[in-house]
Amino acid sequence: MDQAGVSDAIGTITLSFSATDAKVAALGFVLARAHWGRGLGSEAVCEVLRYAFETLALEQVTAEAVVRNLASLRILAKFGFKHTENFIDASDGERCERFALDRDAFENLRARPSGR
């Protein structure tokens, strides 16, 4: 039976849109620590990128990651995201990086036999 306020969700993955450009969205993902290291983050990112580029026909997906989270950097790299800039998160002083992935780059990566 469901309990009010209790969720079985183990993480979230989001596409956020700006008011100015309907062809670009920002990807965000977070998974509860107990579920790290089983490929779930990669699988979720793969499905949402396919949805973003194939269903929504976006031109670009951007992402931000904290530099010390090596798994998130690895996920972004293996799906072809390119580094665009460094910045410091004003709320906690963490070193972060910004990335972007164009639709062509994602499709080219997926077309390769080893592409995910």
Ligand SMILES: CC(C)(COP(=O)(O)OP(=O)(O)OC[C@H]1O[C@@H](n2cnc3c(N)ncnc32)[C@H](O)[C@@H]1OP(=O)(O)O)[C@@H](O)C(=O)NCCC(=O)NCCS
């Ligand atoms: C990022 C996050 C979702 C990863 O989820 P996950 O399910 O553990 O990731 P996966 O199991 O798919 O592993 C991703 C890759 O990182 C690699 N990896 C994991 N930990 C690593 C580490 N400490 N150092 C280097 N690589 C690491 C894995 O080997 C895998 O690479 P591979 O596919 O080449 O083997 C999770 O760490 C998280 O929620 N982090 C906090 C939020 C965050 O940083 N979000 C990203 C920006 S919005």
